[in-house]
Amino acid sequence: MLRFIHIIILMLGLLVCSLSGMAQAAGKWNIYRIDGVDYVKLNDVWKYYNFKPKQGRSGFISYGAKDMIVSVKPSRQDFYVNNYRYILSYPVRTTGDQLMISTIDVKKLVDPVLRPNKSTKKEAIGTVVIDPGHGGHDAGAVSPYAREKDCNLAVGLKLKKLLEVKGFKVVMTRSGDYFLTLRQRVEIANRTPNSIFVSIHHNSGRRAAAGIETFTLAPQGTTSPFAKTRRFAELEGNNQDRENIALATAIHSRCIKSTKAIDRGIQRARFSVLCTIERPAILFEGGFVSNPEEGRKISSASYQNTLAQSICEGIVNYNDVISGGLRRTNKTGSPRKGSNSIRINGSNTYRGTTRL
Ligand SMILES: [Zn+2]
The missing domain is CATH 3.40.630.40 (Zn-dependent exopeptidases)
Structure with missing residues (x-):
């Protein structure tokens, strides 16, 4: 059951972008407390990534852009990205007609998976x-x-x-x-x-x-x-x-x-x-x-x-x-130019177009 405590105006920069070094806020998301866990509306998240409803995994609700599709199901912890399975820390919840996802899952799973190149690490693996x-x-x-x-x-x-x-x-x-x-x-x-x-x-x-x-x-x-x-x-x-x-x-x-x-x-x-x-x-x-x-x-x-x-x-x-493509030198000694997104199922992961 939803316990609506208060609405916090959340600066997205604090939620998902602190690691990216970008200071400007992208938007304001309301946070809802459900059974002791902070949630946001999935619609707000998809809007941020510029995702639209898509035909996706059977029995799931899917959103995406270009060749990126993410799928969720109410009350479930499954989170599919291009049909690869992740287990969310908390289940997707429903309040009214809205699907909700925990803020920790947005911060620790959704964003790093959709935008892996936002990492603060800029050194090649030693x-x-x-x-x-x-x-x-x-x-x-x-x-x-x-x-x-x-x-x-x-x-x-x-x-x-x-x-x-x-x-x-x-x-x-x-x-x-x-x-x-x-x-x-x-x-x-x-x-x-x-x-x-x-x-x-x-x-x-x-x-x-x-x-x-x-x-x-x-x-x-x-x-x-x-x-x-x-x-x-x-x-x-x-x-x-x-x-x-x-x-x-x-x-x-x-x-x-x-x-x-x-x-x-x-x-x-x-x-x-x-x-x-x-x-x-x-x-x-x-x-x-x-x-x-x-x-x-x-x-x-x-x-x-x-x-x-x-x-x-x-x-x-x-x-x-x-x-960020800076790193590893291969055996021939030439700097290796890297891609800037992790490939899933042969396609590049989505890199948000919403400006921060
Ligand atoms: Zn073992």
């Missing part, structure tokens, strides 16, 4: 820290079809080679079958300047469960299905929220496209490695070892190559976006 999950006595998920620790390492080592060809420095948290604590993995990234952290895992679940999912840290002030304890509830997110979701988008969308796996979405979590990392970070789950069909695929070199290739492409794209 080092990619690849973290193959588990190892040694910790096998991770195990099934008759695959053993997680082996698949994580295989994808990680393939990814390392591909990234090095592209001119990236790479550090592996482990390059063999041995055990590291979660803290040790995080420390490697935290002491590596200007790095990003890509933790590679595979899933386990019911026999029918299948698909790829990518986790980023739940932003401060949000709940998370993986944050049950008080300690986790109090964690503050980190100052890489924008980079986290951009990195997840770049990698996840490519892996879904290349593998045609079920899209379980880009989700929020407060996993230990994501909570304590001081670098842009994702935890990637490349499929279910417990699913007979997917489990067999996961243990095949061809699927592992596909995943590694897609993750590599995602990192290249993220790097180009975040650096």
Whole structure:
């Protein structure tokens, strides 16, 4: 039930543009408090991005511009961008005839995904820290079809080679079958300047469960299905929220496209490695070892190559976006001109035309 407390005149600059360095306010949005969470009208958000109603995902309400379509559904946390799935921190709500979206989702998901090039970071990735999950006595998920620790390492080592060809420095948290604590993995990234952290895992679940999912840290002030304890509830997110979701988008969308796996979405979590990392970070789950069909695929070199290739492409794209095309020098020594938007489904993400 809607508890309308008061209307705050919100300067958009404070909401979504503080990171962009643009000071002028784009508009005034009313904020509504619903069950303790701040919401804005989705119509105001779409107006800001100059989005119009579109024919989109079946059963969903879709808006967009050019080749960009976003879809939502009342009472649901699903948020689709060009048919790639994200999980909002709070459900879309309805008040009167208006759909409402939480301000934190606008700030921490919608805007960074639609305008990843608004990041404050302007330096190229120094080092990619690849973290193959588990190892040694910790096998991770195990099934008759695959053993997680082996698949994580295989994808990680393939990814390392591909990234090095592209001119990236790479550090592996482990390059063999041995055990590291979660803290040790995080420390490697935290002491590596200007790095990003890509933790590679595979899933386990019911026999029918299948698909790829990518986790980023739940932003401060949000709940998370993986944050049950008080300690986790109090964690503050980190100052890489924008980079986290951009990195997840770049990698996840490519892996879904290349593998045609079920899209379980880009989700929020407060996993230990994501909570304590001081670098842009994702935890990637490349499929279910417990699913007979997917489990067999996961243990095949061809699927592992596909995943590694897609993750590599995602990192290249993220790097180009975040650096504003300034950065990485490739092996031939020539500066690499980057694109300024993360590609989803082969099309560039929408860059708002509304002047700030
Ligand atoms: Zn795992």
